[in-house]
């Protein structure tokens with residue numbers, strides 16, 4: 625099975641707490657994303673067995689959500705909002721700055737960058753999601769701080 629014993633155990637515990645085991649699917653998808661770094665074909669197959677539903681159904685739910693990925697993207701993920709409010713408050717410049725500064729700080733593919741729809745953090749525009757933390761309003765000084773913060777938190781970074 626593509627999932628670790630610990631991941632399977634956590635998912636089964638969640639299934640037992642739900643009125644219907646399949647109600648734990650979103651929790652399971654999020655858990656797999658965190659533990660395995662992706663919800664790829666092998667993970668979908670394993671979840672299909674655990675939930676006794678077809679892989680197509682698992683895949684359909686997994687591909688609906690931006691925060692789940694079918695391939696490994698890096699240990700950390702910075703998602704910059706491209707919603708209207710954030711774009712009006714210079715999110716495009718933040719995005720450009722992140723890309724440029726990331727090349728200076730991370731020689732390897734440790735951090736994935738992506739643009740996402742509104743994060744629901746419009747009152748803090750321009751906003752971003754750094755791993756699981758919402759941040760904003762961002763300015764150019766924050767960009768370097770975010771990237772250096774990731775270096776500080778990443779025990780494997782050298």
Ligand code: FES
Pocket residue numbers: 705706707708709710711741742743744745746747749750751
């Ligand atoms: S438009 Fe960016 S958080 Fe809503």
